[in-house]
Amino acid sequence: MDGTDWKRTKFAADIGEDDYNTEVTLCGWVQYTRNLGKMAFVHLRDRSGIAQVTALSKTMDKELFDLIVSVPRESSISVKGIIKQSPQAKAGWEIIPYQVHVLGVAKTPLPLGVVDKVDADMETRLDNRFLDLRKxxxxxxxxxxxxxxxxxxxxxxxxxxxxxxxxxxxxxxxxxxxxxxxxxxxxxxxxxxxxxxxxxxxxxxxxxxxxxxxxxxxxxxxxxxxxxxxxxxxxxxxxxxxxxxxxxxxxxxxxxxxxxxxxxxxxxxxxxxxxxxxxxxxxxxRLRYGCIVDKLQNAGLKIKDENTGRNRPIEFGDDIPLEGFKEIAKDxxxxxxxxxxxxxxxxxxxxxxxxxxxxxxxxxxxxxxxxxxxxxxxxxxxxxxxxxxxxxxxxxxxxxxxxxxxxxxxxxxxxxxxxxxxxxxxxxxxxxxxxxxxxxxxxxxxxx
RNA sequence: GCCCCGAUGGUGUAGCGGUCCAUCAUCUCGGUCUGUCGAACCGAGGACACGGAUUCAAAUUCCGUUCGGGGCGCCA
Incomplete structure (x- = not known):
């Protein structure tokens, strides 16, 4: 079994008190991993929000623990585990995993950080839109x-x-x-x-x-x-x-x-x-075109005359340039x-x-x-x-x-x-x- | 089509003639750590868009190219 047959049973944001001590299958992306040595926290992000997966080396196979801490950021994973109440977790609960599948490994480094503390240019974002859309x-x-x-x-x-x-x-x-x-x-x-x-x-x-x-x-x-x-x-x-x-x-x-x-x-x-x-x-x-032109004349708006190439006050019949609408937009x-x-x-x-x-x-x-x-x-x-x-x-x-x-x-x-x-x-x-x-x-x- | 401005590691930037085998952050890799949540700490890695010119010396100045950003026109 490689986990492709697993079905998501809940979105992260739908987990509440009623779900404590029940089994859940979550599917999403590894937002980041904090490895503290003998324990690790993985934040799994899905469309709805974040679920914290908490791994303790003492209570699980070394193999599973090593897998959890080695998954690169933004890899696609599914996690089967128990929802446990936890006062230390921000949400008040966390997932204690007993099975994890890495469904799609993300290459490193990412061409665009999803949760990095630096902004990316529009061009970089559009070139990597699938990652951008994970935000x-x-x-x-x-x-x-x-x-x-x-x-x-x-x-x-x-x-x-x-x-x-x-x-x-x-x-x-x-x-x-x-x-x-x-x-x-x-x-x-x-x-x-x-x-x-x-x-x-x-x-x-x-x-x-x-x-x-x-x-x-x-x-x-x-x-x-x-x-x-x-x-x-x-x-x-x-x-x-x-x-x-x-x-x-x-x-x-x-x-x-x-x-x-x-x-x-x-x-x-x-x-x-x-x-x-x-x-x-x-x-x-409702504003009449004529009133807008009057207003812009009073405001002293000048436009370039098509025939003479010179600037002159706006007149009835002229199209209203963006600058004119910017003036109107003040009110x-x-x-x-x-x-x-x-x-x-x-x-x-x-x-x-x-x-x-x-x-x-x-x-x-x-x-x-x-x-x-x-x-x-x-x-x-x-x-x-x-x-x-x-x-x-x-x-x-x-x-x-x-x-x-x-x-x-x-x-x-x-x-x-x-x-x-x-x-x-x-x-x-x-x-x-x-x-x-x-x-x-x-x-x-x-x-x- | 016109007018400005820009291009430095994967990402975002500093530097704007020599003091730069290039700054900082992020990131990646390795290490320490049982409560992290912008984790912390230790160590390592990685870049001057391309072509030409000026100069003893160019990331830095000039010209061209390519690619971006902003504004105008046009419109939704």
Whole structure:
């Protein structure tokens, strides 16, 4: 027997007084060993926490004792033993082992210390992500991420949304603007999709009425920041017979549920990360684009003019640079909507404002200076859609697969796309979006 | 694409013309220790990214390359 048939009977954190003097099988990694000569302490770490295994040379075979003290750190082991009450142990109990299996020996030295007293660079950590993820504070991020995605799915299903999956391999640019990753598709040229936008809108013409997709999106932009990824997870919704306000309501519900579920289910993880979350109240504040520009003008914000190359005060119609949102974030450090954007700053599928054709029915949801969500009321009128495509410099012909769905009874609809990693960053307090992805893909990183 | 900054043992760093066969911590290996929990103590091991230049002398200055970090743009 080599121990591979052993089944874990408990996680370390689940052991309590009721278990004293019972047998247990624990599986995990050797966090460290303190060998005092005639006795030794091994800290076994599993997903839940730490169990102390105490070995006494006097009361066990020399062979077993020697095995226990010689296992390198971070080796995978399983331990069968008795849980004994122990006032000297931090947990109040410890494991007295009578059988130990070394299932996977760790090479030494480790490329990355899991509990070393020195921090490692992000690069070293990502190169050795499997070891990095053995740290409770790193695992906490992914446990929270899991709750976030489950919470979003939970609300959307409750609200009558149907989960869909749209193709990631596409023939043409879906929205224009962003650079796409090109790939071979047999003898044709194909691209990785930047967004499910056009497909989820097409679903509005099917009778599914309310759809959502949680899936990858790819952008070939050479952006090099702490908040961009070339492969990220998008939470996208689209709802028919709905307007701007309806989809903003759904968004508020999703965000609120995410906060409450994380608070309820991940309090230990939040504590590990030292995050003090407060669930936001509905409705979230709404700021009009025009008011933000006024405010930034008063604050004296200058931007570089595209034509002259000179600095000038920000004007209505200019996109708001990060510096501008940083200014706004001084008063609004948390969640707020930005509404009534100029039409020229929004993509072709965003509906013009009925009262002012220069304004749009598009919105963003920000957290301080961070953009989290982009959405809005969509153009559903076929003639207007083709006009908007043309105005954006796109050829309606190449979008035939999309516009066709508008020619046969397209209801009014609205929707949004939420960056799952950006939301995870905010909830976990991560300062780099790469922290929220197991194996991030950025401009330079393709491995692991 | 633009603008800064950096690269020293497995890991994280100090040093920034000679006093460096390179500092400290962590780590690894060996030893002592029956209550450790950032164990302690004794001993040992291990590094100047690559290529070129300047100089009597380069980890240190300069140029190039490669690889990172940060900021901007773009966005989620």
């Amino acid at each position: 409770p504070e790193i695992q906490a991020i992914f446990k929270i991420r899991s709750t976030i995605l489950a919470a979003a799915r939970e609300v959307l299903l409750e609200e009558g949304f149907i989960e869909i999956h749209t193709p990631k391999i596409v023939a043409t640019a879906t929205e224009g603007g962003t650079a796409l990753f090109e790939m071979k598709y047999f003898d044709k040229k194909a691209y990785l999709n930047q967004s499910p936008q056009l497909f989820k809108q097409t679903m509005m013409s099917t009778g599914l009425d309310r759809v959502f997709e949680i899936g990858p999106a790819f952008r070939a932009e050479e952006h090099d920041t702490r908040r961009h990824l070339n492969e990220y997870t998008s939470i996208d919704i689209e709802m028919a017979y709905a307007n701007l306000e309806d989809c903003m309501d759904i968004l508020e519900m999703v965000i609120q549920r995410v906060y409450t579920n994380v608070l309820n289910e991940n309090f230990i993880d939040l504590d590990i990360l030292d995050q003090h979350l407060v669930a936001p109240e509905r409705p979230f504040p 609004r450090p948390s969640l707020y909507f930005v509404t009534d954007w100029p039409m020229k700053l929004k993509p072709f599928y965003i509906h013009p404002h009925p009262d002012d054709p220069d304004l749009s029915l598009g919105f963003d949801l920000n957290y301080g200076e961070k953009e989290l969500v982009s959405g809005g009321q969509r153009v559903h009128e076929p003639a207007l859609l083709k006009e908007m495509l043309g105005r954006s410099g796109l050829d309606p012909e190449t979008f035939g697969f999309y516009t066709k769905a508008f020619d046969y009874g397209m209801p009014p609809h609205a929707g949004w796309g939420l960056g799952a990693e950006r939301l995870t960053m905010i909830i976990t307090g991560a300062s780099n979006v790469r922290e929220t992805v197991l194996f991030p893909r950025d401009r330079y990183r393709l491995v692991p």
